[in-house]
Amino acid sequence: MLFYFLKRILLIIPTFLAITILCFGLTQFVPGGPIEQHMMAMRGLDSGAGATATTAPSTTTGQPISDTVRQELIEYYGFDKPILVRYKKWLIDDCIGMKMHSYKFTDKTAWELICERIPVSLWFGITGFILSYLICIPLGIAKALRHGTSFDLISSVIVFVGYAIPAFAFGMLLKLIFCGTVDSLFDLLPLGGFESDNASALTGFALIKDRFLHMLLPVLCYVIGSFAVLTILMKNSLLDQLSSDYIRTVLSKGATRRYAVWHHALRNALIPIATGFGGILTIMFAGSVVIEKVFEIPGMGLLSLEAIETRDYPVFMGILSLTSILGLLGQVLSDLCYVIIDPRIKFSNK
Secondary structure, three states, X not given: OHHHHHHHHHHHHHHHHHHHHHHHHHHHHOOOOHHHHHHHHHOOOOXXXXXXXXXXXXXXXXXXXXXXXXXXXXXXXXXOOOHHHHHHHHHHHOOOOOOOEOOOOOOOEHHHHHHHHHHHHHHHHHHHHHHHHXXXXXXXXXXHHOOOOHHHHHXXXXXXXXXXXXXHHHHHHHHHXXXXXXXXXXXXXXXXXXXXXXXXXXXXXXXXXXXXXXXXXXXXXXXXXXXXXXXXXXXXXXXXXXXXXXXXXXXXXXXXXXXXXXHHHHHHHOOHHHHHOOHHHHHHHXXXXXXXXXXOOOOHHHXXXXXXXXXXXXXXXXXXXXXXXXXXXXXXXXXXXXXXXXXXXXXOOO
16 A cells, blocks of 8 residues: 555656646747747837846837847747757756746746745635535535435525536626625625735734635635535435445444444545545645636736736746646545545555
């Protein structure tokens, strides 16, 4: 078993290299990169990536870009070197790009920008993950134990309605109702953001209230995204266990149904749910692009979207590297959760 997990951890290295080589190569050839954006900024057409670089070549706004200036830009951004040389520099010298300066925020490295946004995504990611499991697992158990009853039917309608509504649409609907927009019914909650502008002056209960009001709607969107899948998975898994032969054997020996459910069926029913435990690493740190965009939350998801839109490759590759490592570690964590929940599971070393 130990050898299996060591092998899985070692396999993270070639998998990570394959992911980053592919994405790094694509960023070198996608049109609208830093050179094109810098040239547009020099022409006065855009203020995008590289426009504020103090050591990059410059020319008079509105003037044609000469071949010399273009070549200087290519050398400045390192595109004159072979792609494998650039990848090696990114991987080793720049520590998977974390030491590279952002094209958009030239005074900050990719790691500094990520460190600024990670705490925000952690707040929403951890809260949403915990609430999802605290709500969905008990609800799935209740639906399985009351299968076919009115409670099961009504809750199924609610679950599938939630499943049919995309998280971003649900977020926009909540904003229209509760956030004091032109068409809103109530003006109870802030439009977006992570905290109020005067949050630094708040203390105690006032600060807790401010953070709660800003987190309420986004966290609901986080929960609704996995609400239906987790609930139905929990219900079906427990129903399968309750219909198994070993449960009938336990009942035939005089055990109560409650004892059979809580001491035998439930533990085995949680095994499929454990597949999502590994995803907590990516969810916590990466955030949700759509939800953070809708509620203007300055987290990792919004940062990654901004990096893609502005072709800020150092930041984009830094986020990609971090989420790739966390995702690969999360898969190993999921396997470990299998073993913890059911020690009878044995992974093959072959």
